[in-house]
Amino acid sequence: MKTQPVIAVLFPGDMGTQIAKALIDHNFKVITASEGRSAKTLENIQKSGITDTHYLQDTIEQADVVLSLTSPEGSFKMAERIISCLKATSNRPLYVDLNSNTPALASSIEDLFSAVDVPFVNGAVMGASKDIPDHAVLVVSGIYRHLFINLFAPVFKIKDAGEKTEAASAYKLLFSMVNKGMNALFFETMTAAAHFGILDELNESLQEFLPGTYQDLIKTTPTYPQHIVRRIDEMKGLAEMLESENLPNIIASGTAQTFERVLDSGIFENENPAGVVETLQNFKKLSNKK
Template identity: 85%
Template sequence: MKNLKKFVGSNCLSFQKSFILKNQPVIAVLFPGDMGTQIAKALIQHHFKVITAGEGRSVRTLENIRNSGIIDTHSLQETVEQADVILSLTSPEGSMKVAESVVSCLTMTSNRPIYVDLNSNTPALASSIEKLFLPVDIPFVNGAVMGASKDIPDHAVLVVSGVLRHWFISVFDSVFRIKDAGEKTEAASAYKLLFSMVNKGMNALFFETMTAAAHFGILDELNESLEEFLPGTYQDLIKTTPTYPQHISRRIDEMKGLADMLKDENLPYLIASGTAQTFERVSQSGIFENENPEGVVETLQNFKKL
């Protein structure tokens, strides 16, 4: 860690100077899924040049590239060679693989872009990715996105941490809402996971309640009472609950990662672990398969299938 701080301190100023001298910094988005596409569109609207590597990507991703104004350099190697900044926007499971692929490309070019990971990684994974870039002299910013892709750029928040976070904020604060999580690299990851424990824990509470209500044949009655007497809670669930049929596997992984983080730090982790277990049970039940609910009540109606 001492060597890492020494590297960042010696390279931070020179990087910022070289970046500021560029009239049109090139931003690479890896990759333009739903979130990456919305971030890319916001950057393009603010006159940033945005590139990506379309080679080997899905049909949907290629459509996103064509329809959003992103420049497709085709190969990852070409993208890495042209980029001033690389934004990693994939899944937590894929974030290390993307970082490793970028490092491999960096061995074949003298270009040294800054690498910004905006995935919902655990603090341990964020630290591992930062250390991966140390031998190839790549500055690193850790981050996460708070909110859905449709909320970019006006309502979602980009949380960033690390020594170079102030640079990121100064360059992109005119485009996005940004939260400074502090100098410790892992802080943005911990921030996102801990925030997630609140809203995902609330969903797990409702899912467990509806499982029992369905068992006793009182799901509709209890649901109506909860909606009547907890209107604020229902309002909070509107944005998140209907997304679970499509994204419950990701929610399971996120809560398991949170539980591991808390356990490693010798902190209480029973709620995080229990939330993951509740989501696993719901996922394995199959009640959300081929479902696309439009609201909280419609989502919870699926528990009648149990």
């Protein structure tokens, strides 16, 4: 690699933009391809100091490292697009997928890049975009992870999940089961509390006797009205991973089912709660549906 490697960020949404800014602050050149991207992404490119190559092919030909930041649903298709670009160039950048994929999906993407002699690192971001770079943690795994760690340790907080490619995916999913399982527990509790007409009373008691738990829920619970579909997909992916390894998966499966019931109830529709209490107040709507 060159002394100052060129980093491609695909693509600068909220998370990608914050990662790009942190890299630029450490004197990395960051590039991306604007072709076909949304107006919001174009605005992010212009305001963050990212160099726009306009076309994906040009981006891949210039990059020393490619950071994929799309979504778990779009990560395989993104990898296929990159493979098509690589067939038209001799450049072989390090490819880092930070999309929090399932272990099976991460392995499938690795197979694509191994076939064209491109080093692959599997990864996930622990934390929100606003927490980059000081508080969020980038978890990485695979035999080439040290290329990523050595290059970016001065910029980000990084967790080395080991040599097994799927490890970063498992790490993210298992960690997320703790806070998502906690939210599912509270959602199921409040469903029953609303049924019996004691939601406010029970909520007050939970705050009084479990203040630490309530504090833990502050960051996560209010995000569910906007992101519950993604949470369902994550927990289903976790359940599938555990089942495939013949491991217990009752809580993961139940968490996904609880979130699905809440989604289907419609109580979070068009809601943007400011905190935990406000989020849980939505469960009162269930008692009105009897």
